[in-house]
Amino acid sequence: MAFVNENYLKLPGSYLFSEIARREKQFRQENPDCDLIKMGIGDVTRPLPPAVxxxxxxxxxxxxxxxxxxxxxxxxxxxxxxxxxxxxxxxxxxxxxxxxxxxxxxxxxxxxxxxxxxxxxxxxxxxxxxxxxxxxxxxxxxxxxxxxxxxxxxxxxxxxxxxxxxxxxxxxxxxxxxxxxxxxxxxxxxxxxxxxxxxxxxxxxxxxxxxxxxxxxxxxxxxxxxxxxxxxxxxxxxxxxxxxxxxxxxxxxxxxxxxxxxxxxxxxxxxxxxxxxxxxxxxxxxxxxxxxxxxxxxxxxxxxxxxSEAGKQQVKETIDYYMDNAAIIRAGLEKAGYTVFGGVNAPYIWLKTPGQMGSWEFFDKLMKEANVIGTPGAGFGASGEGFFRLTAFNTRENTERAIERIRTRIV
Amino acid sequence: MAFVNENYLKLPGSYLFSEIARREKQFRQENPDCDLIKMGIGDVTRPLPPAVxxxxxxxxxxxxxxxxxxxxxxxxxxxxxxxxxxxxxxxxxxxxxxxxxxxxxxxxxxxxxxxxxxxxxxxxxxxxxxxxxxxxxxxxxxxxxxxxxxxxxxxxxxxxxxxxxxxxxxxxxxxxxxxxxxxxxxxxxxxxxxxxxxxxxxxxxxxxxxxxxxxxxxxxxxxxxxxxxxxxxxxxxxxxxxxxxxxxxxxxxxxxxxxxxxxxxxxxxxxxxxxxxxxxxxxxxxxxxxxxxxxxxxxxxxxxxxxSEAGKQQVKETIDYYMDNAAIIRAGLEKAGYTVFGGVNAPYIWLKTPGQMGSWEFFDKLMKEANVIGTPGAGFGASGEGFFRLTAFNTRENTERAIERIRTRIV
Known part of the structure; x- marks a missing residue:
C-alpha cells in the first residue's frame, strides 16, 4: 500500500492567494460592473525589454x-x-x-x-x-x-x-x-x-x-x-x-x-x-x-x-517606472494619514491598517469601498496582522486611480 | 550548526556519464586527431521543427x-x-x-x-x-x-x-x-x-x-x-x-x-x-x-x-529519421553477429557484448578500436553488466560510419 507524505497534511487548508481570489470572485459576481484595480500580487505588467x-x-x-x-x-x-x-x-x-x-x-x-x-x-x-x-x-x-x-x-x-x-x-x-x-x-x-x-x-x-x-x-x-x-x-x-x-x-x-x-x-x-x-x-x-x-x-x-548596454538601460527604465509607482503610493498614503513602510528600495508598500483594523477586514473594506485589491498582512504570518501590502507593479494610471480612491473613499 | 542531508552521502562517488566523459577526455588527449563518434547519450541532433x-x-x-x-x-x-x-x-x-x-x-x-x-x-x-x-x-x-x-x-x-x-x-x-x-x-x-x-x-x-x-x-x-x-x-x-x-x-x-x-x-x-x-x-x-x-x-x-498539422508532420519526419538510424544500427549489428534488443519501438539499441566481455571493457575497446562512444550497460544497474547501449540520435552519416567501423574493426 502506497503511503502519503503526511507532512503535506500539516499544511492549512486555505492559502492566502486562493482566499483572496475567492473573495474577489464573489465580489465580482455581486458587482458585475465594478472596476477593480489589483494591487495585490507581485506580478509585473510591463513587456520584456526590446533587447531581450x-x-x-x-x-x-x-x-x-x-x-x-x-x-x-x-x-x-x-x-x-x-x-x-x-x-x-x-x-x-x-x-x-x-x-x-x-x-x-x-x-x-x-x-x-x-x-x-x-x-x-x-x-x-x-x-x-x-x-x-x-x-x-x-x-x-x-x-x-x-x-x-x-x-x-x-x-x-x-x-x-x-x-x-x-x-x-x-x-x-x-x-x-x-x-x-x-x-x-x-x-x-x-x-x-x-x-x-x-x-x-x-x-x-x-x-x-x-x-x-x-x-x-x-x-x-x-x-x-x-x-x-x-x-x-x-x-x-x-x-x-x-x-x-x-x-x-x-x-x-x-x-x-x-x-x-x-x-x-x-x-x-x-x-x-x-x-x-x-x-x-x-x-x-x-x-x-x-x-x-x-x-x-x-x-x-x-x-x-x-x-547588454541596451538591455541595462531598458531594465532601468522599467524599474524606474515601478519605483515611481511606489513613490506615488507611499506619498498618497502618507498624505492620507497612513503609517507606511517600504516602497523606497522595494516595489512593496507595507501599511498599517487604520484604527487597529484587522488585515482581512481592511481587505474587504478596500475591495468594497475603493474597489482596490491588496494583500492582507496576516497572510504572511501572525505579525503581519494589522498590516496590508500594496505592490507597485500595476500601470501608472491604475496606481494613481487606486491611491486616489483610497484617499477619497476610505475614511 | 547546520547539518547535511546524510542521504546524499549514500550516493556512490562516480557517476556513469562523468566516468564516460573522463575516459573520453583522456583518450582525446592521447589521440588528438581521433574522429570519435558519440552514440552514447540520449541527446537529439535535429533542429526544432519549423512550426515550433x-x-x-x-x-x-x-x-x-x-x-x-x-x-x-x-x-x-x-x-x-x-x-x-x-x-x-x-x-x-x-x-x-x-x-x-x-x-x-x-x-x-x-x-x-x-x-x-x-x-x-x-x-x-x-x-x-x-x-x-x-x-x-x-x-x-x-x-x-x-x-x-x-x-x-x-x-x-x-x-x-x-x-x-x-x-x-x-x-x-x-x-x-x-x-x-x-x-x-x-x-x-x-x-x-x-x-x-x-x-x-x-x-x-x-x-x-x-x-x-x-x-x-x-x-x-x-x-x-x-x-x-x-x-x-x-x-x-x-x-x-x-x-x-x-x-x-x-x-x-x-x-x-x-x-x-x-x-x-x-x-x-x-x-x-x-x-x-x-x-x-x-x-x-x-x-x-x-x-x-x-x-x-x-x-x-x-x-x-x-x-498543429504542420508540426505533427515535421515531428513525424524527425522520428522517422531517428528510427531509420535505429534500423541501420540494429541490422548492422545483427549482420556482425551481435545479439540485439530494442531499436524497433525505441531509439535505444541494447546489445550483448561479444564473448562475455564486461560493459566497461567493451566501452574501452569500442572507443579505442572503432572510435565510437556508447554507454556501458553496467552503468544502468547490475543486470546491465555484459550489455551496451547505443542511441539512434546521431546524424545518418555518423550512424552509418559508426556501424561500419564496429563491423570492420571490432572482432
Missing amino acids: IEAMHQAVEEMGQQKTFRGYGPEQGYEFLIEKIIEHDFKPRGVDLAVNEVFISDGAKTDTANFQEIFGMGNILAVTDPVYPVYVDSNVMAGRTGIYNNDKGQFEGIVYLPCNQENGLKPALPSTKADMIYLCYPNNPTGTTLSAEELKKWVDYARDHKAIILFDAAYEAFIREDGVPHSIFEIEGAREVAVEFRSFSKTAGFTGTRCAYTIVPKEVMVYDSKGEAHSLNKLWLRRQTTKFNGVSYPIQAATAAVF | IEAMHQAVEEMGQQKTFRGYGPEQGYEFLIEKIIEHDFKPRGVDLAVNEVFISDGAKTDTANFQEIFGMGNILAVTDPVYPVYVDSNVMAGRTGIYNNDKGQFEGIVYLPCNQENGLKPALPSTKADMIYLCYPNNPTGTTLSAEELKKWVDYARDHKAIILFDAAYEAFIREDGVPHSIFEIEGAREVAVEFRSFSKTAGFTGTRCAYTIVPKEVMVYDSKGEAHSLNKLWLRRQTTKFNGVSYPIQAATAAVF
Missing part, C-alpha cells in the same frame, strides 16, 4: 538550424550567462565569484523551495514573521517542522522572528538554536531593507553558530539608496555561511519567462553527524544535475541580453 | 508588447497546451483526461525526480534493473532507501527487478512488498516494450496491492508497431493506480528547449497511517503550486505547435 526580445528571437532562430541547434545544456546553466552575471551583478560591488558558484534555474521560487533538500531533517529553521510562505511551506512538506498551531498561526519547531512596529520591522537575532536562517532583503512583504552593518550581525551570528543564511535577494534591483547592500556577499565572512537567491522576474519582467540564479560559494559547509564538513556547493550541484535539466536555451540567451 | 520555431517567434513577439505580454502563468501549465495534449495524445487512443489531470513541466527528469516527494518515507521502491538512474537517486536523496552495497551495485531497501536475457528483458512482478513501482516503456536503456497484456499484469498487481505505478513514457513517440500501448491509461484500471510522465525532449527535439508533462488521474489514492485515502492529484497540485512557477510562456506556446 531581440536576443530571444535570435536564439529561437538558432534552434531551428541544424548547425546552431542546441540540445541538453549544462544543468547548472550556460557559462555565457553566468559570466555576464558575475561581471555585471557582482564584480562592480567588489564581489568575486567563480563560474561554478553560480547556478542558473527557472525561478527563485523553485530554488528557495528546493534548496532545503540538501539539509538534514534535524536542522531548525528561523524565518522572519511576516515571511514569504514558500520558505516555510517547503520545509513543512519536507518534514522539518512540527504541526500547525491554529491559534498562533504558526508551525511548531520553527523559530519565528517577529517584525513589527516596535522593532521597526527589523528582526532580532534568534535567541534559541537556529541552523537554517531565511532572510529576504529588500523584504517581501514589508519592503524594508537592512544596512550593511545590520546584515553583518547576521553573518557574524551564522559564523558563530555554524548556521546557514538563505538570502533571498529577488528584489535587489529595486534598491535606490546608497549604502544598502545589494548582495549578502558584500558583507565580510558571508562566503562562509550564506547562499543567495536572485531572480530576473521582477528585474526584467521575467515572471512568465522564467529565469533566476543561486549563488553557492565554495566555502559554505554543512556537517554530518560525525562532525565532518561537506561542501554545500557540491551538494547543490549533485541535486541539480540529478533532478533538473537546465533552463531553456532561448531563455538563457534572452537573459544574457539583460546585461 | 514559428510559434515561438510569435510568442516572443507577444512578450514584447504591452497588450499581449504575459506574467505569471498557471503553475500547472496553460490550458491551451493541456487541451491540445489531451486531444492529440490521448483521445485518439480512447483515453479521456480532464484538464486538471495534466501538469505541464520543464522536463520528465524533473518530474520523475520530484514526484517521490509526495510519498511517505516508509514506501518501498521497485525498479527494473537496468534502470534510468534518476528514479533511484532521487529516492536515495530523499531517504527512502538504505545504503549502497558496493558488491551488489545496488541500494539496500529497493526491490530490483532484473531484466536479463533469460527473461527476455521483461521484469517479473515483485515477489516482495513494493509500493512505488517505476516502469519505463518504451524502455530506457533496453529499448524494449510491453504489450497491453503484459502491462495489464502490472496494473492488476498495483490494484491488488494498492501500489502506485510511476510510468515513464518519455519514448512513446518512437513506437512503430501496432498493439504496443502508448499510454498506461489504455489499460483498464490504470486510472486508479498510475501516473504517467511524458516529454517533448525526444519527440520534438526539446532537450534544450524544456517541456514535458505528467498525468495524475483523480482516482489515484495514497493512504495515511489511519488508512484514510488522499488524492495524489491534489498532492501534486499542492507540490507544484508551492515549489514551481510554471514553464516559460514562449516555450509552452511553441510546444502547442507540435500538435
Whole structure:
C-alpha cells in the first residue's frame, strides 16, 4: 500500500492567494460592473525589454538550424550567462565569484523551495514573521517542522522572528538554536531593507553558530539608496555561511519567462553527524544535475541580453517606472494619514491598517469601498496582522486611480 | 550548526556519464586527431521543427508588447497546451483526461525526480534493473532507501527487478512488498516494450496491492508497431493506480528547449497511517503550486505547435529519421553477429557484448578500436553488466560510419 507524505497534511487548508481570489470572485459576481484595480500580487505588467526580445528571437532562430541547434545544456546553466552575471551583478560591488558558484534555474521560487533538500531533517529553521510562505511551506512538506498551531498561526519547531512596529520591522537575532536562517532583503512583504552593518550581525551570528543564511535577494534591483547592500556577499565572512537567491522576474519582467540564479560559494559547509564538513556547493550541484535539466536555451540567451548596454538601460527604465509607482503610493498614503513602510528600495508598500483594523477586514473594506485589491498582512504570518501590502507593479494610471480612491473613499 | 542531508552521502562517488566523459577526455588527449563518434547519450541532433520555431517567434513577439505580454502563468501549465495534449495524445487512443489531470513541466527528469516527494518515507521502491538512474537517486536523496552495497551495485531497501536475457528483458512482478513501482516503456536503456497484456499484469498487481505505478513514457513517440500501448491509461484500471510522465525532449527535439508533462488521474489514492485515502492529484497540485512557477510562456506556446498539422508532420519526419538510424544500427549489428534488443519501438539499441566481455571493457575497446562512444550497460544497474547501449540520435552519416567501423574493426 502506497503511503502519503503526511507532512503535506500539516499544511492549512486555505492559502492566502486562493482566499483572496475567492473573495474577489464573489465580489465580482455581486458587482458585475465594478472596476477593480489589483494591487495585490507581485506580478509585473510591463513587456520584456526590446533587447531581450531581440536576443530571444535570435536564439529561437538558432534552434531551428541544424548547425546552431542546441540540445541538453549544462544543468547548472550556460557559462555565457553566468559570466555576464558575475561581471555585471557582482564584480562592480567588489564581489568575486567563480563560474561554478553560480547556478542558473527557472525561478527563485523553485530554488528557495528546493534548496532545503540538501539539509538534514534535524536542522531548525528561523524565518522572519511576516515571511514569504514558500520558505516555510517547503520545509513543512519536507518534514522539518512540527504541526500547525491554529491559534498562533504558526508551525511548531520553527523559530519565528517577529517584525513589527516596535522593532521597526527589523528582526532580532534568534535567541534559541537556529541552523537554517531565511532572510529576504529588500523584504517581501514589508519592503524594508537592512544596512550593511545590520546584515553583518547576521553573518557574524551564522559564523558563530555554524548556521546557514538563505538570502533571498529577488528584489535587489529595486534598491535606490546608497549604502544598502545589494548582495549578502558584500558583507565580510558571508562566503562562509550564506547562499543567495536572485531572480530576473521582477528585474526584467521575467515572471512568465522564467529565469533566476543561486549563488553557492565554495566555502559554505554543512556537517554530518560525525562532525565532518561537506561542501554545500557540491551538494547543490549533485541535486541539480540529478533532478533538473537546465533552463531553456532561448531563455538563457534572452537573459544574457539583460546585461547588454541596451538591455541595462531598458531594465532601468522599467524599474524606474515601478519605483515611481511606489513613490506615488507611499506619498498618497502618507498624505492620507497612513503609517507606511517600504516602497523606497522595494516595489512593496507595507501599511498599517487604520484604527487597529484587522488585515482581512481592511481587505474587504478596500475591495468594497475603493474597489482596490491588496494583500492582507496576516497572510504572511501572525505579525503581519494589522498590516496590508500594496505592490507597485500595476500601470501608472491604475496606481494613481487606486491611491486616489483610497484617499477619497476610505475614511 | 547546520547539518547535511546524510542521504546524499549514500550516493556512490562516480557517476556513469562523468566516468564516460573522463575516459573520453583522456583518450582525446592521447589521440588528438581521433574522429570519435558519440552514440552514447540520449541527446537529439535535429533542429526544432519549423512550426515550433514559428510559434515561438510569435510568442516572443507577444512578450514584447504591452497588450499581449504575459506574467505569471498557471503553475500547472496553460490550458491551451493541456487541451491540445489531451486531444492529440490521448483521445485518439480512447483515453479521456480532464484538464486538471495534466501538469505541464520543464522536463520528465524533473518530474520523475520530484514526484517521490509526495510519498511517505516508509514506501518501498521497485525498479527494473537496468534502470534510468534518476528514479533511484532521487529516492536515495530523499531517504527512502538504505545504503549502497558496493558488491551488489545496488541500494539496500529497493526491490530490483532484473531484466536479463533469460527473461527476455521483461521484469517479473515483485515477489516482495513494493509500493512505488517505476516502469519505463518504451524502455530506457533496453529499448524494449510491453504489450497491453503484459502491462495489464502490472496494473492488476498495483490494484491488488494498492501500489502506485510511476510510468515513464518519455519514448512513446518512437513506437512503430501496432498493439504496443502508448499510454498506461489504455489499460483498464490504470486510472486508479498510475501516473504517467511524458516529454517533448525526444519527440520534438526539446532537450534544450524544456517541456514535458505528467498525468495524475483523480482516482489515484495514497493512504495515511489511519488508512484514510488522499488524492495524489491534489498532492501534486499542492507540490507544484508551492515549489514551481510554471514553464516559460514562449516555450509552452511553441510546444502547442507540435500538435498543429504542420508540426505533427515535421515531428513525424524527425522520428522517422531517428528510427531509420535505429534500423541501420540494429541490422548492422545483427549482420556482425551481435545479439540485439530494442531499436524497433525505441531509439535505444541494447546489445550483448561479444564473448562475455564486461560493459566497461567493451566501452574501452569500442572507443579505442572503432572510435565510437556508447554507454556501458553496467552503468544502468547490475543486470546491465555484459550489455551496451547505443542511441539512434546521431546524424545518418555518423550512424552509418559508426556501424561500419564496429563491423570492420571490432572482432
